[in-house]
Amino acid sequence: MTAYPFALVAALVTLVVMADLLRRRRLREKYAVLWLALGAGVLVVSLIPGWLFWTADLLGFQAPVNLVFLAAAAVLLIVSVQLSAEISTLEDQTRTLAEEVGVLRLRVESLEATTDTRPDRLGG
Amino acid sequence: MVTPLADHQPASLAPVPELDRVLVVIPAWNEEATVASVIGEVHAALPGAHVLVVNDGSTDATVAVARRAGADVVDLPFNLGVGGAMRTGFRWAQVIGATVVVQVDADGQHDPGEVHRLLAPLERADSPADIVIGARFAERGQYTVRGPRRWAMVVLARTLSRVAATRLTDTTSGFRASGPRAIALFARHYPAEYLGDTVESLVIASRAGCRVEQVAVAMRPRLGGTPSHSPVKAAVYLARAFLALLVALSRPASRSPQVPETRTAP
Numbered sequence: 001m002t003a004y005p006f007a008l009v010a011a012l013v014t015l016v017v018m019a020d021l022l023r024r025r026r027l028r029e030k031y032a033v034l035w036l037a038l039g040a041g042v043l044v045v046s047l048i049p050g051w052l053f054w055t056a057d058l059l060g061f062q063a064p065v066n067l068v069f070l071a072a073a074a075v076l077l078i079v080s081v082q083l084s085a086e087i088s089t090l091e092d093q094t095r096t097l098a099e100e101v102g103v104l105r106l107r108v109e110s111l112e113a114t115t116d117t118r119p120d121r122l123g124g
Numbered sequence: 125m126v127t128p129l130a131d132h133q134p135a136s137l138a139p140v141p142e143l144d145r146v147l148v149v150i151p152a153w154n155e156e157a158t159v160a161s162v163i164g165e166v167h168a169a170l171p172g173a174h175v176l177v178v179n180d181g182s183t184d185a186t187v188a189v190a191r192r193a194g195a196d197v198v199d200l201p202f203n204l205g206v207g208g209a210m211r212t213g214f215r216w217a218q219v220i221g222a223t224v225v226v227q228v229d230a231d232g233q234h235d236p237g238e239v240h241r242l243l244a245p246l247e248r249a250d251s252p253a254d255i256v257i258g259a260r261f262a263e264r265g266q267y268t269v270r271g272p273r274r275w276a277m278v279v280l281a282r283t284l285s286r287v288a289a290t291r292l293t294d295t296t297s298g299f300r301a302s303g304p305r306a307i308a309l310f311a312r313h314y315p316a317e318y319l320g321d322t323v324e325s326l327v328i329a330s331r332a333g334c335r336v337e338q339v340a341v342a343m344r345p346r347l348g349g350t351p352s353h354s355p356v357k358a359a360v361y362l363a364r365a366f367l368a369l370l371v372a373l374s375r376p377a378s379r380s381p382q383v384p385e386t387r388t389a390p
Contacts, residue, residue, distance in 0.1 A: 095204055095316055099212040102178070102198040103219060110196075 007046035014039035038075060143172040146243070147222035148236075149213030151206050153180040155230035156189045163193040165236040166228060176216050177230070178209040186230075206298065207321035211314035217307050225310075226301045234258065234299040238341045242301035245337050254306045254334035255326070257292065258299035258341035276362040283369060284326050288336040296322045296365075299341060306334050315372075319365050324372040 018035050021027035045052050045068075056064035112118045148166050152159050159177060166175050177190040181203030190197050198212050210227060217225045224246055228234045238258060245253040277296060284295045296319065302310060309332050315324040330336055 092316075095208050098201050098204055099208060099215060102200045102212050103215050106196060106198045106216070107219065 004046045004049055007042055011039050011042035011046060015043070034075075034079065143170050144174070145222055146170060146173040146224045146226060147213070147217045147220065148173055148175045148226045148228055148239070149210060149216075150175065150177045150190075150195070150228050150230050151180055151209035151213070152177050152182065152186050152190065152230035153203060153209075154182045154184045154186060156182070156184040156186045158232045159186055159230045160189050160193040162228065162230055162232055162236065163190060163195045166239075167194060169236040170239055173226075174220060174222060176213055178212050180204055180206075180209045205316055205318070205321070207314055207316040207325075210321055211310065211316075214302070214307050214311040214314060218311050223304045223307070224301060225307055227298055229298055233343055233345070235342060235344055238299075239301070241339050241341060242299070245339065246301055246303045251335065252303065253337040254303045255329055255336045256301045257294065257297050257326075257336065257338040259292070259294035259338040260297055260299075260341065260343045273358045273361055276358075276365050280323060280365055280369060283373075284323065284330075287327055287373070288330040290336055290338075292326075292336065292338050294338065295326055298322060299343075305332075309334065315368075317368060319368045320372070323365060323368050327369070327372040327375075 014035065018027070018032050018039060022029065022032050052064050052067065056067040059067065061067045148170065150159065150162060150166075163175055163177070166173065175195040176198060177186070177195045178198045178200065179187045179190070180200055187197050187199055196216075198216060200209065200212065204212075213227070214225055217223075224243065226239050226242060228236060228239070242256045242258055245256045277294065280295050281293050285292045298321070306329055309329060310325065313328055315321060315328070317324065326336060
């Protein structure tokens with residue numbers, strides 16, 4: 001029965017690291033919530049293993065550990081899909097910004113050319 | 125007046141648009157070898173038209189060469205692909221108040237001398253087009269493609285013909301002209317994905333009620349670079365083309381932008 005103390009420690013470490021990342025603003029809440037919930041879940045299971053056996057039995061798992069594996073795979077899948085969606089949004093925003101920067105640069109250049117106000121001529 | 129046949133209207137009879145309202149957009153990615161001659165040809169063929177080169181993150185001298193050749197240059201900070209470069213062009217058209225945007229490739233494949241053929245349907249008094257595609261397979265020129273790539277193009281063309289309710293034979297051609305309604309739409313929604321700039325943009329435009337037409341143009345061989353003919357690449361092209369099409373068709377239509385004169389789709 002060393003797996004449960006190990007899970008307990010892992011869950012506690014996860015929770016502490018998440019809390020610290022949040023505190024130092026390295027991680028935004030919307031991403032941290034999931035990991036915090038997961039850490040809390042593992043914590044509960046490692047403290048009260050009976051719940052895991054009961055749920056696994058209820059769902060018809062031969063070995064309770066399979067339920068853990070399935071849950072882990074599902075969580076990782078959801079997280080990667082969510083991250084892909086977030087990246088797509090970011091790429092879209094980056095693209096719009098790049099286009100806007102290009103257009104603004106040309107506008108500035110034309111303005112400078114017509115009004116003779118290049119910054120290096122302001123005596124700076 | 126002779127009744128003009130759809131595709132065979134002589135350019136000399138078509139009303140000539142005021143060229144200072146025309147913006148020629150040339151997306152360029154490492155095209156220093158050819159971009160200057162393309163700009164020169166555009167200036168010669170369309171005197172008074174605005175020429176914008178959108179430098180799509182080139183690492184060569186494209187920007188300097190294009191400036192020297194007398195084009196305005198939008199210098200994108202990094203490579204966005206043709207879709208990003210073109211949306212920048214449509215936004216620039218709105219900045220300067222151009223009412224026609226013509227896309228011409230920087231590799232010399234599109235003959236600027238043919239642009240007037242694209243402009244004619246946009247300026248037609250009776251139900252003008254919103255987008256005119258310069259089609260490579262229709263009767264003129266000797267452009268040929270074989271194998272899976274050709275089949276993909278045919279199926280794409282048939283599907284998009286149905287979506288656009290008009291006969292299109294070359295939907296992946298980048299040689300095209302857009303009128304005010306299409307500009308307003310594309311300045312906001314222009315796909316960035318591979319093949320999205322040609323295939324998906326037609327779906328977006330048709331769904332928004334734009335009238336799409338094609339005219340036959342002769343294509344020239346590229347001045348630089350070589351087209352790929354490997355079967356693997358052709359298969360990948362095919363798969364991506366259909367993915368792009370399926371995704372585009374499954375999307376809800378974007379609302380037609382507010383432009384003064386409204387037309388009904390055919």
